[in-house]
Amino acid sequence: xxxxHESDWQGELAPGDERKADSGASSGVRGYxxxxxxxxxxxxxxxxxxxxxxxxxxxxxxxxGVFAVAQMGVHLVFFLHINSGPDNTNNILALAFGVMVxxxxxxxxxxxxxxxxxxxxxxxxxxxxxxxx
Amino acid sequence: MSTIAxxxxxxxxxxxxxxxxxxxxxxxHGPAPKRIIxxxxxxxxxxxxxxxxxxxxxxxxxxxxxxAGGPSGRDLFDIHNVAIETACLLAxxxxxxxxxxxxxxxxxxxxxxxxxxxxALGLSFLILEVNEFFSLIAxxxxxxxxxxxxxxxxxxxxxxxxxxxxxxxxxxxxxQLFSKGFAPNLLRxxxxxxxxxxxxxxxxxxxxxxxxxxGVTQ
Numbered sequence: 536x537x538x539x540h541e542s543d544w545q546g547e548l549a550p551g552d553e554r555k556a557d558s559g560a561s562s563g564v565r566g567y568x569x570x571x572x573x574x575x576x577x578x579x580x581x582x583x584x585x586x587x588x589x590x591x592x593x594x595x596x597x598x599x600g601v602f603a604v605a606q607m608g609v610h611l612v613f614f615l616h617i618n619s620g621p622d623n624t625n626n627i628l629a630l631a632f633g634v635m636v637x638x639x640x641x642x643x644x645x646x647x648x649x650x651x652x653x654x655x656x657x658x659x660x661x662x663x664x665x666x667x668x
Numbered sequence: 669m670s671t672i673a674x675x676x677x678x679x680x681x682x683x684x685x686x687x688x689x690x691x692x693x694x695x696x697h698g699p700a701p702k703r704i705i706x707x708x709x710x711x712x713x714x715x716x717x718x719x720x721x722x723x724x725x726x727x728x729x730x731x732x733x734x735x736a737g738g739p740s741g742r743d744l745f746d747i748h749n750v751a752i753e754t755a756c757l758l759a760x761x762x763x764x765x766x767x768x769x770x771x772x773x774x775x776x777x778x779x780x781x782x783x784x785x786x787x788a789l790g791l792s793f794l795i796l797e798v799n800e801f802f803s804l805i806a807x808x809x810x811x812x813x814x815x816x817x818x819x820x821x822x823x824x825x826x827x828x829x830x831x832x833x834x835x836x837x838x839x840x841x842x843x844q845l846f847s848k849g850f851a852p853n854l855l856r857x858x859x860x861x862x863x864x865x866x867x868x869x870x871x872x873x874x875x876x877x878x879x880x881x882x883g884v885t886q
Contacts, residue, residue: 548704549703549704549706550708550710550714550863551707552707563769563772564766564769567765570762571762578758584881585747585884595885596882599877600877602877603873603878607870607874610869611870614765614866615863615867626708626711629712630711630715632715633718633719640719640726641725645726648730
């Protein structure tokens, strides 16, 4: 693989690549430090939320979900360098498909199982039926 | 970025992976370099790993209240321990980022030192987790106690298994870096490893939120 060929592909990014335009040691370290600071902030917020009495209790899981999704986004952008740049399109498309499957699997399971639980005869009635026959 | 755009017409064609389309410049460019193919392939693997974890997360979410009269997460989880585990893994992810910057700059010693920090923090995480597992099992709350605990051990244990594999991978790579230097295949391997390690931290964010934090609020 010639050097010329490699340089032709500078517009394309592998996952984890930083963009050439903003490379250089200081900006790289700064990106990781920013990611670390944001992650620490979001993690601390998550752990603080469960101890606090300030929030309406049923809202706490929602707050935790928001913090978690935000932190995953921070990790993707600052640590894995998956961002919305034009040369990152393929990586983003794959990510979008992965997120879609994850959402379908988790929300679908919860939805179906809660319906099944709701429609199932309570266990004590079921055993009563068995005893009658 | 604008300089690249002027040098390379069609550089922003979104449908390029592995090969160009049938555009006018298709003949001028061969397949993508191995660095991009390998990185993209590994990214697809990581996404499929996320899909696998989503199955475990779904099972845990469905079964988290099925305690069979046994203890629930509220009784079992030690949030202090989880906070330390989270700090270890986050710091480890950051150290891995520092190591990858050192690799970009071809500084072998700095890279090795940051990798040692990464491995040490990852190992501390693993020790804390194994310790938690053994204390749960010793108290009679092993995976066979209830469906809740089965799904808990499967989900968190699977993440721990990934961390273990990552540690073995890291140690192998440090030895290869020491003996072979910055060979192209080693650089590609290192890129895949750093993606893997950061991805594990993403899964841990979901684990400590869904399992531990929501577990103790229920």
